[in-house]
Ligand SMILES: NC(=O)C1=CN([C@@H]2O[C@H](COP(=O)(O)OP(=O)(O)OC[C@H]3O[C@@H](n4cnc5c(N)ncnc54)[C@H](OP(=O)(O)O)[C@@H]3O)[C@@H](O)[C@H]2O)C=CC1
């Protein structure tokens with residue numbers, strides 16, 4: 135580490151983990167990857183959920199740390215939700231950013247190849263393709279994968295592209311368990327009309343932030359923004375970032391006569407001596 139470096143604030147993926155391993159005693163602020171879960175309960179407003187899945191899962195072609203990266207939906211409402219999302223996916227415009235399209239090429243060819251690897255793994259293991267998989271160069275068509283199971287890579291890995299897995303759950307506990315079994319812990323969201331249940335689920339989710347009835351998002355800059363586990367170290371936000379980049383220094387002036395820092399015990403120690 136260069137001796138001039140006295141603090142590192144980094145945003146990115148695995149690079150951040152390798153930097154943190156080399157950083158030694160340098161203070162760190164790491165905002166890294168995510169596998170943000172969207173937990174959907176039976177009483178959720180499914181139109182609201184579908185709209186948020188499109189916004190949360192497919193905006194910037196899924197290339198946001200805070201994108202929804204796995205949907206955990208109660209089996210009893212899964213068919214209805216998947217149909218609603220499918221209808222909205224069909225309306226997304228796919229093409230170059232110059233044409234103001236919704237889904238545009240992902241950032242690099244290696245990223246597109248990585249995403250394709252996740253899709254092929256899901257195909258081999260029996261996921262249901264809600265759309266036909268299509269790719270031209272780095273442009274990947276939006277794809278919803280239903281009936282994803284925990285043995286598929288897409289259940290755990292971050293595609294950083296327009297591919298969204300749906301895992302059907304039979305209990306809220308199953309959803310929380312999947313969320314917490316992830317290496318990541320950036321954000322998550324829960325959809326339900328029961329605010330008490332939502333708060334309990336939020337408390338149980340091991341993520342830096344939980345959005346209730348909306349897609350994950352960083353939020354305004356004065357909000358704290360942090361990830362747990364492999365998603366980060368520390369917290370961003372105006373005051374948090376200033377604090378992180380500030381060193382605390384204490385100077386104590388000791389007066390010739392007994393002072394507070396020596397405490398009343400100071401004089402009693404002397405008198406005992
Ligand atoms: N939590 C958060 O706030 C956010 C996290 N992310 C996460 O970022 C990832 C995607 O971004 P991606 O660009 O692929 O991430 P990377 O970790 O691959 O790269 C991030 C940045 O690090 C730079 N970099 C690469 N190697 C080194 C190195 N050895 N030393 C110093 N800098 C280096 C890269 O520069 P160069 O391009 O020149 O190689 C790039 O600018 C995803 O995991 C995503 O979730 C994304 C947005 C926000």
Ligand SMILES: O=C(O)[C@H](O)COP(=O)(O)O
Nearest residue numbers: 198199200350351352353
């Ligand atoms: O830019 C960032 O730091 C992250 O991608 C989160 O931002 P967003 O949730 O506003 O997209």
